[in-house]
Amino acid sequence: MRLTIAAPLLLSVALLVAGCSRPPDLVGIDNPEHPAESLPDxxxxxxxxxxxxxxxxxxxxxxxxxxxxxxxxASVDVTIPPNHEVGKVERPRRLPPDPRTEFAVVDPAIYKGESAFLSELNKELMKRKAGDRRILLFIHGYNTTTSDAILHLSQFVEDTGFTGVPVLFTWASAAKTPRYVYDLNSALVAREKLGEMANILAASRAEQVDILAHSMGTFLTMEGLVEAQQRGTLGTRGMINTVMLASPDIDIDLFRTQIAQLPRPVLNRMFLLVSKDDKALRVSRLIAGGVPRVGATDAAELEKLGLTVIDLSEIEDSSSGSHSKFTGSPEVVQLIGAGLNNVGAFSERSPQLRELIVGVPIRILGN
Known part of the structure; x- marks a missing residue:
């Protein structure tokens, strides 16, 4: 029996490794011939x-x-090229990037303390009008470098038209396919710092925070919410607007215990993006001894937990594969953008959202 489980697991990991030649990191590398700052478009x-x-x-x-x-x-500036297509990251395969046709990440700044960080964050927030002084907090998943996370968040912000300020919480992923357990432990190590991060964001001039977590980042997010509830701080600041869990890499039994500990007002703001064809979660399930992962669970079963579920199982046009449809599919990005911009908060009863999903194989259950 051990051999029958291990063989497909090792084969799956080998295929993932073979198919994933990671492009170079690019933070702070500008193009001397075509500096990003010099391009107006x-x-x-x-x-x-x-x-x-x-x-x-x-x-x-x-x-x-x-x-x-x-x-x-820290902070960085990201430039998006004029040829950008919704749902894609035009990432350079060699350095330096050409900002005329590729994403570039420039002007990195490291802040020595919270006051310096908050000063710059508040400057960005105050560039927005009242009502748009919102933060989109992105918590990435397994097998992710800092460059990967920056690019995915920037692409998501661009494609959804989010008008607030993006904040990335990046934990110590090894960014190597076989090091799943290292990543899981890194997520657990990061858990104790979520309260500190929440205090920093609460001290800013942000009016609301939207949380978007992906894959193993959803496990970290749920653990952080449960801990905040146990401390008695969850929801007391009134800042959480939505909690979006994309492709949750969470043991379904653990998820049920997490949900049971969270108050109804928080659950009402929670949205699960799931897909039964998620190949990465099939591998996670094998590693976890066959226990189903939330992101590949039947949407109707998840709806019974009292959550809003967005079923992406029939979406096939994701440029980033079955595990990242939240950024890789133009239709899904449009849908999330509409929800983030408060068009009915992902309710199918909203006429605007009904228009978006006409002819598109997306199901919204609950809400």
């Missing part, structure tokens, strides 16, 4: 970073896969 996003990673001296990395004892605070 690119989109630009200032992105703030809170991390449990150690700083890195490797060119382009900014932060490493090593775990840091204290939070790191």
């Amino acid at each position: 690119v989109s630009r996003h200032r992105l703030f970073i809170i991390t449990t990673r150690e700083a890195s001296e490797v060119v382009g990395a900014l932060f490493s896969a090593e775990r840091a004892p204290e939070l790191g605070l």
